[in-house]
Amino acid sequence: MTGTLYLIPTPISEEAVIDSLTGDIVRVLHKTQHYAVENIRSARRFIKSVDRNINIDELTFYEIGKNSSDTEKSSIIDILISGKNVGIMSEAGAPGVADPGSDIVLAAHKANINVMPLVGASSILLALMGSGLNGQKFVFHGYLPIKQNERQKAIRQLEKESHNFSQSQLFIETPYRNKAIFDDLIKTCLPQTLLTVAVDLTGEEQFLETKSIQAWKSSQVVFPKKPAIFVLLA
Amino acid sequence: MTGTLYLIPTPISEEAVIDSLTGDIVRVLHKTQHYAVENIRSARRFIKSVDRNINIDELTFYEIGKNSSDTEKSSIIDILISGKNVGIMSEAGAPGVADPGSDIVLAAHKANINVMPLVGASSILLALMGSGLNGQKFVFHGYLPIKQNERQKAIRQLEKESHNFSQSQLFIETPYRNKAIFDDLIKTCLPQTLLTVAVDLTGEEQFLETKSIQAWKSSQVVFPKKPAIFVLLA
Numbered sequence: 001m002t003g004t005l006y007l008i009p010t011p012i013s014e015e016a017v018i019d020s021l022t023g024d025i026v027r028v029l030h031k032t033q034h035y036a037v038e039n040i041r042s043a044r045r046f047i048k049s050v051d052r053n054i055n056i057d058e059l060t061f062y063e064i065g066k067n068s069s070d071t072e073k074s075s076i077i078d079i080l081i082s083g084k085n086v087g088i089m090s091e092a093g094a095p096g097v098a099d100p101g102s103d104i105v106l107a108a109h110k111a112n113i114n115v116m117p118l119v120g121a122s123s124i125l126l127a128l129m130g131s132g133l134n135g136q137k138f139v140f141h142g143y144l145p146i147k148q149n150e151r152q153k154a155i156r157q158l159e160k161e162s163h164n165f166s167q168s169q170l171f172i173e174t175p176y177r178n179k180a181i182f183d184d185l186i187k188t189c190l191p192q193t194l195l196t197v198a199v200d201l202t203g204e205e206q207f208l209e210t211k212s213i214q215a216w217k218s219s220q221v222v223f224p225k226k227p228a229i230f231v232l233l234a
Numbered sequence: 235m236t237g238t239l240y241l242i243p244t245p246i247s248e249e250a251v252i253d254s255l256t257g258d259i260v261r262v263l264h265k266t267q268h269y270a271v272e273n274i275r276s277a278r279r280f281i282k283s284v285d286r287n288i289n290i291d292e293l294t295f296y297e298i299g300k301n302s303s304d305t306e307k308s309s310i311i312d313i314l315i316s317g318k319n320v321g322i323m324s325e326a327g328a329p330g331v332a333d334p335g336s337d338i339v340l341a342a343h344k345a346n347i348n349v350m351p352l353v354g355a356s357s358i359l360l361a362l363m364g365s366g367l368n369g370q371k372f373v374f375h376g377y378l379p380i381k382q383n384e385r386q387k388a389i390r391q392l393e394k395e396s397h398n399f400s401q402s403q404l405f406i407e408t409p410y411r412n413k414a415i416f417d418d419l420i421k422t423c424l425p426q427t428l429l430t431v432a433v434d435l436t437g438e439e440q441f442l443e444t445k446s447i448q449a450w451k452s453s454q455v456v457f458p459k460k461p462a463i464f465v466l467l468a
């Protein structure tokens with residue numbers, strides 16, 4: 001019998017105050033010795049934090065990046081075919097969603113391996129739930145363009161599509177560009193467009209608010225230097 | 235001080251075998267006496283299943299539908315303003331995402347109430363993680379049109395957009411239409427397009443596979459009469 005490929009979500013925030021651990025994750029960690037991970041150090045720290053009795057030295061870790069090489073993928077699939085379980089973990093949140101891992105999952109499907117996604121934290125899902133915006137139809141775009149003129153063009157396009165299709169538009173940003181994106185949104189969007197700003201979800205400095213662009217204009221916003229998600233509904 | 239609006243995910247499958255409960259949910263249920271829920275009976279059953287010691291008769295439930303009336307919304311906001319917590323629960327999965335609740339969340343933001351989304355099961359997120367398809371860019375459409383010619387047209391449009399924008403396209407279906415949608419997908423999509431079929435996620439009859447349309451054509455698929463999610467990448 002082949003092993004199972006477990007997709008194991010890890011905490012989102014470095015100083016997580018929201019407990020995102022389920023009994024399933026604990027049980028899976030106890031029956032898995034092989035891990036394909038975005039970052040070995042944080043994966044070891046996470047496993048140790050779940051149960052100090054797990055002997056980390058008996059575990060094997062394979063580091064995966066944005067795209068795994070065919071050799072890396074086939075060695076992971078070989079482990080599964082030999083009957084052993086493999087866990088995939090990204091550095092934070094749900095593997096394969098705005099994070100590495102999906103190419104290994106696809107390779108597993110091709111090899112008829114059982115794929116088991118586990119319940120855990122995803123900043124995309126938490127932001128959408130907490131936004132109060134349309135959760136019946138939504139689009140996740142990843143990062144917007146870095147250059148300001150392209151970014152403003154992208155924002156105008158998102159706003160238009162949001163209005164035409166009643167879709168919530170989600171995108172993420174790295175801490176040092178939060179303020180720049182926010183300023184572009186305020187400058188570019190229509191006054192009545194709704195915008196959710198979600199920063200450091202599950203963390204100590206969690207900030208999650210939805211306002212119209214007009215209302216944001218008169219708010220004082222200080223962004224903590226933490227990853228952010230934005231949700232827009234025109 | 236105002237209360238907090240907690241968004242509390244509940245188990246997806248009626249016969250859930252995947253444990254999706256976190257410590258946070260248990261703690262929140264212990265400090266919340268007011269609930270806005272999609273279905274009172276299943277909400278009571280869920281709370282009882284988490285801790286038999288919670289006295290259900292001391293709790294107040296408000297039933298919410300697709301859209302809450304202004305009176306319903308303002309009575310829930312009044313409870314929060316009076317300093318009491320309110321929990322929102324849909325019948326299964328994450329409230330506000332392909333389920334009711336978002337209009338109350340938006341009303342809470344307008345009243346400057348603290349909104350706290352909790353970690354738990356979402357069939358959309360689990361399907362995407364487990365698909366192996368593009369998790370960097372994706373669109374959730376809800377249900378496709380019911381009439382066959384409109385549905386086939388919608389499928390062709392999704393496939394085209396998926397190809398043009400490298401977006402995974404997700405949609406859900408009710409149990410009795412699973413086979414009809416699947417047959418339309420097989421008939422309508424290009425042979426190399428990838429399709430994930432995810433049925434009864436977290437449940438006893440969980441089925442989660444990704445194949446090309448060509449490969450699905452030569453597979454025997456028997457759908458359990460359970461809700462399904464489809465993910466498509468062209």
